[in-house]
Amino acid sequence: MNLAPLLGDHTAEVAVIGGGITGLSTALHLAEMGVGVTLIEAGDIPTGASGRNVGLVNAGLWIPPDDILEALGEEIGERANAVLGGAPAEVFALIERHGIDCQATRTGSLHLAHNGKGEQELVRRAEQWLRRGAPVELLEDDACRERVGTRRIRRALLDHRAGTLNPTAYTRGLARAAQEAGARLHTHSAATAVAREGDAWRVMTGNGSIKAQRLVLATNAYTEDRWNEVRHHFxxxxxxxxxxxxxxxxxxxxxxxxxxxxxxxxxxxxxxxxxxxxxxxxxxxxxxxxxxxxxxxxxxxxxxxxxxxxxxxxxxxxxxxxxxxxTPDHTLRLFEVAPGVLGVSGYNGRGVTTGTVVGKGLARYLATGDDASLPMPIRSPRPIRAKxxxxxxxxxxxxxxxxxxxxxxxx
CATH class of the missing domain: 3.30.9 (D-Amino Acid Oxidase; Chain A, domain 2)
Structure with a gap:
C-alpha cells in the first residue's frame, strides 16, 4: 500500500510513528473518537513484521498465564491475561466491522506436543486457562490426529478463541479503515528526528514535519534510529x-x-x-x-x-x-519515554493480537486518560542490558x- 509521502509542515493532535498493526490500530481508534491524528511510515504498508508474521490470531502472551503473574505481579498479570485473552475477539470484530478481506478463519489454533515433556506442558497450560474460564480443549489420540493430520502428535491444545489471517491483507485493511475514519497516513516518510517545541513535539522527516501534542512510537522490532528510545526496551x-x-x-x-x-x-x-x-x-x-x-x-x-x-x-x-x-521476561513493555511520548515494545511473537489491542488501548488513553483497555499500566521500565x-x-x-x-x- 503506497501512500503519498509527507510534504511540508503539518499539525496534529497526535502523531504516530510506525505504520504496522500497532500504529494503524492507534490511528484508526483515535480517528473514530474524533482525534486529529497523522501517521508516518518509513516504507510501504506493510514493510516490517506486520506483513511478515505467521498470521496466527492467538490469545494471551507467549508464556502461560501463571508465568505472566510471576513476571508482572498478580494484579497486573491478571489484567494482562484478561485483556490479551480477549484480543482475538477484538481482531475479528475489527475485521467484521470494517469488512477487511484478509482470509480470516476463526476455527482456533493448535499447540502441538512434540514429545512427553511437551504433553506435560500442554496439560499445565490447559489447566491454567480453564481455571480462568477460557474455551480451550486438550485433544488426544484420534481426535488430535484428525485435527492436525499427522500421526506424530498424540496431544494438542485447541484454543477456540484463536484463528488465522493473512497479515499483509489485515494490515492494509487497517490502513484503509483508518483513512476512511479521517486519519492522515503517509508512507516513505521516515522520521529523522524528534524535538521538543514549546508544549508540543515536532517530528521531522526528509521532506516535512508534524507538530503534535502527543507522540506514539510504534516502531517495535524495527526501531533503529538513535533518537528513538524504544530501541532500549527489546x-x-x-x-x-x-x-x-x-x-x-x-x-x-x-x-x-x-x-x-x-x-x-x-x-x-x-x-x-x-x-x-x-x-x-x-x-x-x-x-x-x-x-x-x-x-x-x-x-x-x-x-x-x-x-x-x-x-x-x-x-x-x-x-x-x-x-x-x-524481552527477557517474555512480556511486553508500555512506557512514556518523555512527557507526551508513548512507546511500546516486546510482543515476543504475538504481534497481530497484541498490536491490535495495544493500539486501541493507547487511543483510549490519549483521548480520555483512561488506561483500562491496555494490558498493563504505562510504566518506566529499565533499559534492557546486553542486547x-x-x-x-x-x-x-x-x-x-x-x-x-x-x-x-x-x-
Whole structure:
C-alpha cells in the first residue's frame, strides 16, 4: 500500500510513528473518537513484521498465564491475561466491522506436543486457562490426529478463541479503515528526528514535519534510529517462513483440515498452517534472509516429512523473514519515554493480537486518560542490558538447532 509521502509542515493532535498493526490500530481508534491524528511510515504498508508474521490470531502472551503473574505481579498479570485473552475477539470484530478481506478463519489454533515433556506442558497450560474460564480443549489420540493430520502428535491444545489471517491483507485493511475514519497516513516518510517545541513535539522527516501534542512510537522490532528510545526496551530476533506451491486438494485435505494455525512445543518451535490457496507454510525462529535456498528447503523438507510424510515431495516456492522484539521476561513493555511520548515494545511473537489491542488501548488513553483497555499500566521500565549478546546468543542457538534438524541429528 503506497501512500503519498509527507510534504511540508503539518499539525496534529497526535502523531504516530510506525505504520504496522500497532500504529494503524492507534490511528484508526483515535480517528473514530474524533482525534486529529497523522501517521508516518518509513516504507510501504506493510514493510516490517506486520506483513511478515505467521498470521496466527492467538490469545494471551507467549508464556502461560501463571508465568505472566510471576513476571508482572498478580494484579497486573491478571489484567494482562484478561485483556490479551480477549484480543482475538477484538481482531475479528475489527475485521467484521470494517469488512477487511484478509482470509480470516476463526476455527482456533493448535499447540502441538512434540514429545512427553511437551504433553506435560500442554496439560499445565490447559489447566491454567480453564481455571480462568477460557474455551480451550486438550485433544488426544484420534481426535488430535484428525485435527492436525499427522500421526506424530498424540496431544494438542485447541484454543477456540484463536484463528488465522493473512497479515499483509489485515494490515492494509487497517490502513484503509483508518483513512476512511479521517486519519492522515503517509508512507516513505521516515522520521529523522524528534524535538521538543514549546508544549508540543515536532517530528521531522526528509521532506516535512508534524507538530503534535502527543507522540506514539510504534516502531517495535524495527526501531533503529538513535533518537528513538524504544530501541532500549527489546532485543531483536527473527522468524523465517517457507511456503510451498499450492498443494493438490486430494493430498492436503486432511492436513489441518479446519485451517487452524499450529506450532509445536520444540525448544526452537516449528509453525505450520495452510493458506487460502492451499499452500503449506512452515516457519521457525531465526533468520532465513541471507541463507541459501537449499538450506531452507532442506529444513522445510525435514519438518514436512516428519509431520506430513503423506504429501511426498513438496515444491517450496518462496521464503521471507520478519523481526521479533524479545524481552527477557517474555512480556511486553508500555512506557512514556518523555512527557507526551508513548512507546511500546516486546510482543515476543504475538504481534497481530497484541498490536491490535495495544493500539486501541493507547487511543483510549490519549483521548480520555483512561488506561483500562491496555494490558498493563504505562510504566518506566529499565533499559534492557546486553542486547547484542542476547540477540547473537539466540540466533546462534536457532542456527545450531536447525542445522541439527537438517543433518537429522535432531528429529
Amino acid at each position: 532485543f531483536p530476533g527473527h522468524f523465517f517462513q517457507v511456503a510451498s506451491r499450492p498443494l493438490p486438494a486430494d493430498l492436503a485435505g486432511d492436513i489441518l483440515p479446519e485451517r487452524q494455525g499450529a506450532w509445536d512445543t520444540r525448544l526452537v518451535l516449528s509453525s505450520m498452517r495452510r493458506d487460502a490457496d492451499g499452500r503449506l507454510i512452515l516457519g521457525s525462529l531465526g533468520r532465513g534472509d541471507g541463507r541459501p535456498m537449499s538450506y531452507l528447503r532442506c529444513w522445510a523438507n525435514r519438518i514436512q516429512r516428519h509431520y506430513f510424510p503423506q504429501l511426498g515431495r513438496v515444491e517450496w516456492e518462496c521464503t521471507w523473514t520478519g523481526r521479533v522484539a524479545f 547484542s549478546l542476547r540477540s547473537s546468543s539466540y540466533e546462534s542457538g536457532f542456527t545450531l538447532y536447525h542445522t541439527g534438524q537438517c543433518l537429522r541429528v535432531l528429529s
